[in-house]
Amino acid sequence: MTRFDNRTVLISAGADGLGLSMAERFSREGAAAVVLDRSAEAIGTAKARPEAKGIRFEQVDLMDDVALAATVSRLEADGLRLDTLVNNAGGSLHTPRPFLEERDEDWDRVMGLNVTAAVRLTRLVLPHMMEKGFGRIVNLGSKAGRYGSLFTGANYVAAKGAVQSMTLQLAQEFGPHGITCNAVCPGAILTPRVEGLLAQRMTPEEREAALQAIPMRRNGRVEDVAATVAFLASEEAGFITGQLIDVNGGQGMCS
Ligand SMILES: NC(=O)c1ccc[n+]([C@@H]2O[C@H](COP(=O)([O-])OP(=O)(O)OC[C@H]3O[C@@H](n4cnc5c(N)ncnc54)[C@H](O)[C@@H]3O)[C@@H](O)[C@H]2O)c1
Known part of the structure; x- marks a missing residue:
């Protein structure tokens, strides 16, 4: 027996970065893992990894509500009974950091992928969890959403704040159905994309100073986040x- 035998996990935007690491971990521990991602290229690269063998990839743009609903219906029609949802889609989408440079369009895009996509996907998956009387929802918040950020803007900070607050409310509302809802809030995790962003927005001296402000004196790894998500999704985290x-x-x- 492994920890996620007989479990079916859906991960949004999981063909790369943190989401792929989570999908591979769930799959390795026995789950049927399904990844939604809009990028054919990222899906192709992910599928070529031996660790991703057994993961099901569905190409869909999370901002397309009709296509998203059709994808979840197709999974259901194929006999998958979703019990775990990781709302991983998000990011600052290379929008400007200075508040006065952020246009309405920047706010809409960032709120759309971080918040609206999570709302829609959660709405589609919750009825399956309620039917089972069991569910695990893990949302991706961020250190930025908790404490502000040195290199992303107010739109991203506010979007993650919204995801984090929604987490509390979903936990209130769906706890009686055996469904937990928590958020994992990573600091900077060194994916190639974040490496690029840090190099572009911080001097080497600023990066060194930021490292010195981390008690563990290192940046985060995708595995750090995947391990935490997996714990929250496990049976043994049922009272959290x-x-x-x-x-x-x-x-x-914070205390
Ligand atoms: N990387 C970090 O340092 C960090 C830190 C804190 C929080 N987070 C959060 O963790 C989550 C994952 O971050 P990441 O850095 O791994 O993401 P990422 O930017 O590397 O993107 C992962 C995937 O998202 C897909 N994607 C983007 N837009 C999509 C859409 N509209 N529909 C479907 N797929 C789409 C991309 O194709 C890509 O494969 C995000 O919510 C992010 O805000 C990341």
């Missing part, structure tokens, strides 16, 4: 709900 879990090496703490 409505919590915002920081995964940031101690860079941000």
Whole structure:
């Protein structure tokens, strides 16, 4: 027996970065893992990885509500009974950091992918969890959404704040159905995309100073986040709900 035998996990935007690491971990631990992602290229690259063998990839743009609903219906028609949802889609989408440079369009895009996509997907998956009387929802918040950010803007910080607050409310509302809802809030995790962003927005001196502000004196790894998501999705985390879990090496703490 492995931890996620007989479990079916849906991960949004999981063909790359943190989401792929989570999908591979769930798959390795026995789950049927399904990834939604809009990028054919990322899906192709992910599928070529031996670790991704057994993961089902569905190409869909999470901002297309009709296509998203059709995809979830197709999974259901194929006999998959979703019990775990990781709302991983999000990011600052290379919008400007200075508040006065962020246009309405920047706010709409960032709120759309981080918040609206999570709302829609959760609405589609919850009825399956309620039918089972069991469910695990893990949302991706961020250190930025908890404590502000040195290199992303107010739109991203506010979007993650919304995801984190929604987490508390879903935990309240769906706890009686056996469904937990928590958020994992990572600090900077060194994916190639984040490496690029840090190099573009911070000097080497600023990066070194940021590292010195992390008690664990290192940046985060995708595995750090995947391990935390997997724990919250496990059976043994059944009494933990409505919590915002920081995964940031101690860079941000609160009592
Ligand atoms: N990487 C970090 O340092 C970090 C830190 C804190 C929080 N987070 C959060 O973790 C989550 C994952 O971050 P990441 O850095 O791995 O993401 P990423 O930017 O690397 O993107 C992962 C995937 O999202 C897909 N994607 C983008 N838009 C999509 C859409 N409209 N429809 C479907 N797929 C789409 C991309 O094709 C890509 O494969 C996000 O919510 C992010 O805000 C990341």
